[in-house]
Amino acid sequence: MDVMGPAYCRRSAYRAFAAELPHIHSAEGLFRAAWAISTHELPDANVTEGEQTISKLANALLGQVRSRSPEALLAHLHDVLFDGLGFRGNVDDYYNPANSYLPSVLDSRRGLPITLSLVYRRVAAGVGLVVHGVNAPGHFLAEVELSDAGKASSMYVDPFYRGRLLSSDEVFQRICQTTGRSLTPDAELVRRATPREWLARMLHNLQAAFAATHRQRDVYAMQELQSLL
Numbered sequence: 210m211d212v213m214g215p216a217y218c219r220r221s222a223y224r225a226f227a228a229e230l231p232h233i234h235s236a237e238g239l240f241r242a243a244w245a246i247s248t249h250e251l252p253d254a255n256v257t258e259g260e261q262t263i264s265k266l267a268n269a270l271l272g273q274v275r276s277r278s279p280e281a282l283l284a285h286l287h288d289v290l291f292d293g294l295g296f297r298g299n300v301d302d303y304y305n306p307a308n309s310y311l312p313s314v315l316d317s318r319r320g321l322p323i324t325l326s327l328v329y330r331r332v333a334a335g336v337g338l339v340v341h342g343v344n345a346p347g348h349f350l351a352e353v354e355l356s357d358a359g360k361a362s363s364m365y366v367d368p369f370y371r372g373r374l375l376s377s378d379e380v381f382q383r384i385c386q387t388t389g390r391s392l393t394p395d396a397e398l399v400r401r402a403t404p405r406e407w408l409a410r411m412l413h414n415l416q417a418a419f420a421a422t423h424r425q426r427d428v429y430a431m432q433e434l435q436s437l438l
Contacts, residue, residue: 218430222249225256227437233404236334240311242408243327246415247310249430254312262315263328266290267335279355282336283364290332291372294318296325298369306418306427309411323349323411325368340366343380344402347387349410350380352401365399405438412438 215223225245232238240263244256270289274281290296299308299319307313314320314328323342329351330340343350343365351366365375367383375383381394392398402410412435419427 215430215433217426218433219249219252221252222246223433223437226434230437233408236331236340239404239407240327240331242404243324243411244311246408246411246431246434247312249427249434250306251310251312254310259312259315263331263335266294266332270332270336277337279338279353282333282338283353283355286329286333286336286338287372290329291368295371296320296328296368297371298322298325304418304421306415309415309418321349321414322367322369323407323414326351327407329366329368329372342402342407343399344406344410345380345384345399348383349402350375350383350399352399409435409438 214220222245225248226242229238229242229245233242237260240260241256244254244259248254266289270282270285273285273288296318298321299305299317302308303321307317308319308321309324311324311327314324320328326340326342326349330342333340333353339354341352341354343352348367348369351368353364353366355362355364365377365380367373367375377394377399380399381392384398385392412431416428416431416435419425419431
């Protein structure tokens with residue numbers, strides 16, 4: 210961390226973000242680091258309260274299941290988050306910075322693909338499911354590890370569209386739709402995001418949102434956080 214501290218980012222947010230970076234390879238650590246980003250603009254957002262909300266969602270899910278198979282847990286995860294609580298993409302105000310802030314997303318149940326995927330992953334981890342972020346161009350996705358007759362398999366999920374399950378072909382179609390380009394299917398397009406890539410993409414989204422509304426000091430603040438990665 211720069212001993213002089215940030216020039217533009219709220220100091221408490223900068224410090225919290227830096228403190229969580231050694232832990233971002235866990236679902237909990239990544240969640241806390243992403244939460245720290247939001248405290249640049251939402252300094253009163255309490256990450257402990259956010260984690261309690263996640264725990265309540267996970268407990269609600271576990272209270273419904275009779276089988277602990279990954280397939281049963283996945284079905285109930287979608288029932289709780291998307292059918293019951295209505296988490297989905299904010300199509301009406303897509304470029305609002307609040308869509309990148311976990312406290313706001315948990316409150317409104319609206320967000321960007323990447324923040325909804327992070328909420329999805331964090332709740333899934335609370336019930337024992339393994340979820341990865343998919344760093345697809347134009348539209349971030351989630352990948353859930355499953356098992357089929359003892360063989361490892363996975364499934365693509367789009368939390369922005371209320372947890373729609375996607376085949377590999379549908380994933381590439383979604384990428385072409387969101388980028389406006391005709392792309393040849395390539396494994397690199399659906400590569401799993403590293404924790405640092407996940408955070409960097411969130412910060413890039415915020416820089417773009419702030420730049421579009423001429424909030425240059427906030428652009429610089431997000432760049433200061435990105436310099437820590």
